[in-house]
Amino acid sequence: MFFGLTIEKLLVIGVIAALLIGPDRLPRYAETLAHWTTRARDYLRSARTRVKEEMGDEFDDVDWRTLDPRRYDPRRIIREALLDDAPVPTVRAAAAGAAIASTASEPLRPGASFRPGDPPPFDSEAT
Template sequence: MFFGLTIEKLLVIGVIAAMVIGPERLPRYAESLARLTTQFREFLRNAKTRVRDEMGDDFDDVDWRTLDPRQYDPRRIVREALLDDAPVPTVRAAQVGAAIEATSPPPPPGAMRAFTPDEPPPFDGEAT
């Protein structure tokens, strides 16, 4: 099958094209289609050669089937993303940070720290 078209469908399309184009112009159109197909194959062959030349030895190591866009099912991608382990938190929450801050040494300069609700946030007058 070619892009979901069967032989029967191609035959029906060919018969309709022959009736629309007419017997006088059909040979010219068939020749143009053959020339276009040949040019397209040559273009693909040249593109593959250029990619092989630019990638070098890594070209043979690539599993091209994994790059096929037809294999990507959005439902599967979402399902796998939801089933992944939750990321490890890297920033402490404000409530936990305040409790830890009372028992831990002061953070190094530039480190994040928790603020209390009555404390004004830092302000950099040169940044605005």
């Protein structure tokens, strides 16, 4: 299948095109189509050769089917991202949290509520 077109659909399109173009101009159009097809095939072949030359041995290691844009399903990507384990806090993240807590007017507590008139915690590194 070529972009979801079956042989029957291509045949119907060809018959309609032949009727619209007419028998006088049909050979010229068929020759032009053949020329464009040959040029496109040569262009794609040369592009593949250039990519293979530039990538070297890594070209054979790439699984090209995984790069097919038709395989990208946003629902699957989001599902996989949500199922990933939560990131483990690093030393740098813990140190940043301590710096924020030390600059606040009161210690940061998860789920802490603020009373009217109390200054909210302030992060000097935030924009």
